[in-house]
Amino acid sequence: MMKAMTNAFRGPPIRLLAVLPPLLATGIAGRVEAQSQAEVGKPSSRLGLAVPGPIATDVRISSEPDVVLAGTLYLPAGHGKGPYPLAVMIQGNGPNKRGGFSELIKRLSADGIAALEYDKRGVGQSTGIYEEDPERLTADAAAAVAAMRHRSDIAGSRIALVGHSGGGVIAPAAATADPDIAAVVTLAGNVGDGLPYVRKGLYRQMMKMVVGGRDTLVGPATDAAMTLLQARVDSRDAATISRLRANAVDRFEAAGFPRPQAEQALAMIDVPEAWKGSKLRSASDLKALHIPVLAIYGTKDTVVDDAPAARAALASNPRARVVMLDGLGHSFQEGAVTGAPDEASKLGPYLGSPRLVEIVGDWLRDTLSSKSGRGIRQVR
Structure with a gap:
């Protein structure tokens, strides 16, 4: 019996890193080579027609305490001079740099929506010390929003927060503290409160x-x-x-x-x-939101299985929607077999499933067309 147990545990203890979401294990983005900013700038296509890629501009964002975040603002080409609605992209756990939302950014640009990505504090070109502290990461997201609202080419009342995995904890937290956030998207977002989660x-x-x-x-x-x-x-x-x-x-x-x-x-x-x-409050934060919220999960996700918790937290929000995408793992890439994190590097673009990009793109296009979030479907 003990021999069987020993064999069962040979190697797998590393997997215990995957049991502490959103703190330790949801850093798949940190283990997948992020797509380059040049890739984001390539032309997209809609209905068979070439669509100009977004225009990338480097930005620097002051946060606390004494942290400067290095980011890239992608402005849509061919949609006038703005002001544009904006999606602020918030990455999952791990020392992640810009580049994880490339496919989605191209789609948003085609619809006239700007996007912002930034290196996490202490990572890439951002200053400060890297740490997975929900309060400080939420402060960084809030600083990014504040900086964008000072720009004349951004519509400050039409800003959405898009978070993947652990970023799906930060996005609702930042939105609950900012009544002017227009919408929230969580992709495989963790949903729970404190150490019980x-x-x-x-x-x-x-x-x-x-x-x-x-x-x-x-x-x-x-x-x-x-x-x-x-x-x-x-x-x-x-x-x-x-x-x-x-x-x-x-x-x-x-x-x-x-x-x-x-x-x-x-x-x-x-x-x-x-x-x-102990600082985690994502279930309570989602429950407190009355703005449009889109939560998406994959049926092969072996890291986060929180769609039921998301439905429960959003049950009283008539402008919320919870979606399950069949056959997709935690990083939302087509072709997943087991859904295990080690598959990610062998599959297509990170967060690049055309199904995911279409759902999020359509939803943000419709939601950010006006601050009211008109026509948003209910939780399902």
């Missing part, structure tokens, strides 16, 4: 990894890990932390992990990014 992801992944998926083994191990994280959040003393860590390792071992791998797994979980899971 982190526990849900950890429990789900461990049930897959433990032979037989026994709750009597997985439940105590998961609870022990969460008790440790809560102690970190509460700044408990070193002796308490040491005792709770030892208990968590014991519980992982009791669940079937060989002790060295139990220690390795806990070391991956007990990190500052995970402690900050």
Whole structure:
């Protein structure tokens, strides 16, 4: 029995990085080579006709504390001088630079919608220290919106926030604090509040990894890990932390992990990014929104499975829509077989499924045509 468990756990502890959404595992974009800005600038096509590509302009955005974000503003060609509606693109977890929304940006440009991408703080040409802190990343998104509203070529009342994965946490958070945001799009966005959401992801992944998926083994191990994280959040003393860590390792071992791998797994979980899971409020933020919201998920997503939670959070919003796209994984690329993150580098453009681009493009075109979001369909 122990030999079977040892084989089951050989290698997979790395997958525990995938159980702490939105903090650790949703950084698929960081593992996929982003498309270049030159690729975004290539002409698109609509109805068989060539459409000029967007005009790229480098921008610098001041955020707090003392952070300058390096971004690229894509203005649509062939649509007059503006002011244009704008989509601010917010990337998922990981040290991600610009380039992840190339296909969508080309589509938006064809419809006369500007787009902004920026390197995350401490990444690429942006200053500051990289960290996955929801509050600081939300402040960066708010700073990006504020900077765009000062431009004469941007319609400040028609700005949408588009977030992928962990960016789908930041977009609703920024929108709840800004009543003038026109719309929100979340692509495989995490939906949950606080450490209970982190526990849900950890429990789900461990049930897959433990032979037989026994709750009597997985439940105590998961609870022990969460008790440790809560102690970190509460700044408990070193002796308490040491005792709770030892208990968590014991519980992982009791669940079937060989002790060295139990220690390795806990070391991956007990990190500052995970402690900050206590700040997660994406379910509450979505519930508080009364503006148009589009939430899209893929049926082969092995990282985030939050469509039901999104429907529940958006149930009272008549201008919200939840969509499931068959056969697409977390990075929304056509051709997924298993949906596992390691497939992403072998597939087509990141966030490039024509089905995804069409749905998001049509929705933003219709929504941003007026601030009222006229004609938005209800949650389904």
